Amino acid sequence: MTDQSPAYHYQVIARALQIIDAEGPCLSLEILAARMQMSPSHFQRVFSQWVGVSPKRYQQYLTLGHARRLLAERRTLLGTALETGLSGTGRLHDLFLTWEAMSPGDYAKGGEGLEIRWGRFGSPFGPAVVMATGRGICGMAFADEGGEEAALKDLAVRWPRATFIEDPAALGSLVEGAFGARATALHLIGAPFQIKVWEALLAIPTGHVTTYADIAGAIGHPSSYRAVGTAVGRNPISFLIPCHRALRRDGGLGGYHWGLPRKRAMLAWESARTGL
Template structure:
């Protein structure tokens, strides 16, 4: 647990640095300036960055700018076509985290989780604090938290409002450590419409370091005119990170529409592009 807490502390520093970069990227800030802004010495800042993502801050910066998306979006279509056909057999690290995605039954959907027992709790991840919920069928919720635990819990509770919720912080932290540190496999247990579930299944097949547009996903599902509906389905994803909605960007290359924060989305994409 000590390791994951340390990773979380490093994430906080990285998030603050990226916010500074977003506001000042046109001035091309130096590593010294960024380190000073996060309250660290240059060499300590470089060391923390290196320990966290395995590369120097300068290399990391090349990945988190919008240029990363713009440079890769042109090739994402062809990569998407092939990678989506690979499915769960992909060698992507993400695909090693789960073995199946299970949708709720019509009865469970209608009754909003009645008679379903969900264990939940808050814990640390390398990308900030999170709320996780899980059943005997699989993980049913994973949402990142910034400041407001009540807001994230209300989202979780609204989704499964008739379920039997059991609070267990120890079990929750064990799950989070297994996911983010040990890369343990888990099923995913999701609640959504047929379209939403199909969209989420498509997202599961996007390998690390690859971004796609909303139009790409719509085309893959043979619904080229349903981009808005596809975008809405992606926005409804309630299992963050494991269902990688962070890998979908606007056609212009803009990093928009991430319910857990644009900075976190940039960090996730950059992290995966470096560690793919």
């Protein structure tokens, strides 16, 4: 693996995040570089290639205060977005996504008759397992913390009667689009309530956030914010369906299926790229 790959860059960031989580977001470039056994110049170069800003600036994006500022200043009014048709197609990380959902009847069959191909891929946020049907990406899970086997099981158990085929070559163009700013199709496979929540998440622009309560209101179930939180947590397509943009009302990060450090990293990464 070369030090130009996104996966390598994220491995460096992930180690830095562990240190920042343990010791606070005020560490100098020299201290961070030394803790990762890298020269300051090399660490700065790799870090900036991945996130686009200096380590010091990025640390500012990782704080709870930044999440609260996002909530105050960059909060998406989902109801308006959905009413104006933004739930049909969306722009995410300079990537055009289209999506369609499995019918409730087909979902109730547990994926029976559905052929799902999968493979292992690098991503800007670590190694990932990606799954797709003939209609588009239906699953994406990060595999570095729990391991690849756990990531595969986590996705496959959602559609217990589907046929799973390891075939990374068949997914190549979809995955390249997902991480290379080209058109990518998604196939949402879930219960009707989950689909509504995931469609609302897809309406949140890059650099914006929303709350679980706002999502509940936008989909017509204002008192069901806890059920919304559960549906957000069951999102099978990490990063592309941006559940990392859903926060608590107080600006707290809430939960994240693939770990809160990664959620912070995603929000900070997007903030750096949108100049917030």
